Amino acid sequence: MRTKIMLTLYVLIFYLGATTVSATAPAWLTPGTYATYAVVVPKDARFGINSVMVKLDMLNECSFEALYPYLVKAEGRNVSRDENYVTALWPTGTSYLTFRVLSVDNDTAKILVRLELHDVAIERPDLANASVLVLSEVLTLDLRTGMYVRNGTPAGRPSFFINPSNPPDPGAVLLNVTVPEGGTWLMTVKNLSYSRYRGFEVLTHLRTFHPPFIYLESDVVQFNLHGPDYSFSGGTAFSALYDPSTGLMIASDMSSTPPELVLMGVVGSTMEDVNASRALRKLLAENSNRRWLQGWNLYATNVEFQDEHPFERPGSPLVYYFALSVLIAIAVGIRDFWRWVR
Numbered sequence: 001m002r003t004k005i006m007l008t009l010y011v012l013i014f015y016l017g018a019t020t021v022s023a024t025a026p027a028w029l030t031p032g033t034y035a036t037y038a039v040v041v042p043k044d045a046r047f048g049i050n051s052v053m054v055k056l057d058m059l060n061e062c063s064f065e066a067l068y069p070y071l072v073k074a075e076g077r078n079v080s081r082d083e084n085y086v087t088a089l090w091p092t093g094t095s096y097l098t099f100r101v102l103s104v105d106n107d108t109a110k111i112l113v114r115l116e117l118h119d120v121a122i123e124r125p126d127l128a129n130a131s132v133l134v135l136s137e138v139l140t141l142d143l144r145t146g147m148y149v150r151n152g153t154p155a156g157r158p159s160f161f162i163n164p165s166n167p168p169d170p171g172a173v174l175l176n177v178t179v180p181e182g183g184t185w186l187m188t189v190k191n192l193s194y195s196r197y198r199g200f201e202v203l204t205h206l207r208t209f210h211p212p213f214i215y216l217e218s219d220v221v222q223f224n225l226h227g228p229d230y231s232f233s234g235g236t237a238f239s240a241l242y243d244p245s246t247g248l249m250i251a252s253d254m255s256s257t258p259p260e261l262v263l264m265g266v267v268g269s270t271m272e273d274v275n276a277s278r279a280l281r282k283l284l285a286e287n288s289n290r291r292w293l294q295g296w297n298l299y300a301t302n303v304e305f306q307d308e309h310p311f312e313r314p315g316s317p318l319v320y321y322f323a324l325s326v327l328i329a330i331a332v333g334i335r336d337f338w339r340w341v342r
Contacts, residue, residue: 002104025143026161027246028303029109034100035160035248035303038205039277040326041094052089052269053118053232054135055225057082057180058265063135070128084181084227086267089133093118095271097200097296099257102138102182109141111148111158113260135167137264147173148263159258167192167214174218174238175259179267182225187238187259191217201290202241202250207305208290209250214242225267236268241293245306251293258296273297 020119041050056071056079057062063264064081071079071087079085096119102110113136139148146163147309156175157168168174168189175187196215203207238259251257254277257269276292278299283290 014189015054020076021066021338025109025146026163028246029101029104029143029161030142031103033302034057034098035099035301036096036299037160037249037251038097038299039091039140039271039273039296040205041092041272042274045092045274046218047092047121048090050091050095051269052091052266052271053117054087054089054265055179055182055267055269056080056085056087058114058267059135060105063137063265066134067122070122070130070133082262086105086225086230086232087228088123089117090121090123091119091133092121096299097261098159099260104143107143108141111139111260113137113139113264115261115266135264135266137260139258139260139263141182148260150263153325156259156263159238159240159252159260160249161247162214162216162242162249164214164237164247165244167216167242175221175262177263179225180221181222181227182267185219185221185236185262187218187236190217190219191215193217197241197291199289204251204293206300209243212244214244216240223267232267234268236262241294243305246303248305249296249298249299251297254293254294254296271295 006086034242039050051326054067056067059173061081067087068079095115098114098116100114102112115135117133117135118131120133122128122130140150141158142146142149142154145154146157148156148158154173155177157173162168170189171190172189173186174189175185178184193215194212197213198211198287201210202213218237220237222235224231224233227231236257237255238252239256241249241250243250253271254272257266261269272294273296274293276297278296280292280294282293
């Protein structure tokens with residue numbers, strides 16, 4: 001009898017732990033899963049429409065080595081990785097942002113974030129040109145908290161997915177990172193909307209999505225960075241649209257910088273999908289019920305989308321507390337019963 005009771009308790013504990021993990025990670029978050037977003041820029045687009053501001057002392061070794069030859073050419077001197085230095089990248093071609101799940105081990109996942117820029121002009125102070133420039137970072141995702149961690153400290157929340165049944169509420173932390181010579185950057189959720197783009201189909205490079213959607217918008221992190229030979233001030237924010245069936249990001253707004261990019265050294269960015277903007281202007285002129293977002297648009301993924309079905313806004317968090325209370329009550333009841341049979 002005692003063995004059966006202990007086994008029941010272990011099952012309850014395991015179920016509770018599994019529920020905690022599933023509350024933050026979608027079922028499709030498995031090794032090999034990827035999602036690629038694109039910003040398509042045709043040859044006739046004007047120069048300087050897109051920009052990526054990179055802080056050298058936040059880059060990892062791989063990204064710094066990719067950028068280093070062009071910095072030396074532009075500066076005419078050696079540039080060190082730990083230098084307080086911000087450079088501007090001006091991609092004039094199509095760019096790609098890929099999130100790939102490398103591994104899932106117990107309560108953590110390794111996520112590769114890869115930013116691929118084409119036909120890039122590197123500023124500071126003269127221009128050097130790169131046909132392709134790749135910046136990348138492998139981030140550790142805590143599946144229990146839904147946060148990226150660095151040295152055991154929560155640093156940011158994934159941008160490429162949310163849990164549609166329990167999305168981050170206003171005030172939830174999206175980014176919490178210390179920027180060298182820039183202090184602590186704290187980005188939080190400002191607005192979570194279930195009515196944005198209601199009545200509209202949203203187009204991407206991969207497929208057309210139908211309402212409803214989940215729209216997340218952050219507050220703006222204001223900053224003022226400066227060093228021996230540069231000064232850069234502005235604001236960094238994030239906003240994006242999500243598919244409620246999978247939680248996958250569909251597209252982002254033009255001046256949206258995903259938290260992952262900040263963690264890998266991109267302190268600010270403006271990325272406009274020029275083809276999407278042109279198509280959007282045409283749709284608006286036609287009074288169409290179809291829309292493009294003007295930032296990163298879904299380009300390719302192996303995430304399987306469910307058939308369309310009604311989506312209801314998640315209820316009160318008290319539902320989860322009630323479920324937990326039921327589990328605790330069952331455990332206490334089993335304990336008291338065991339005391340009685342003894």
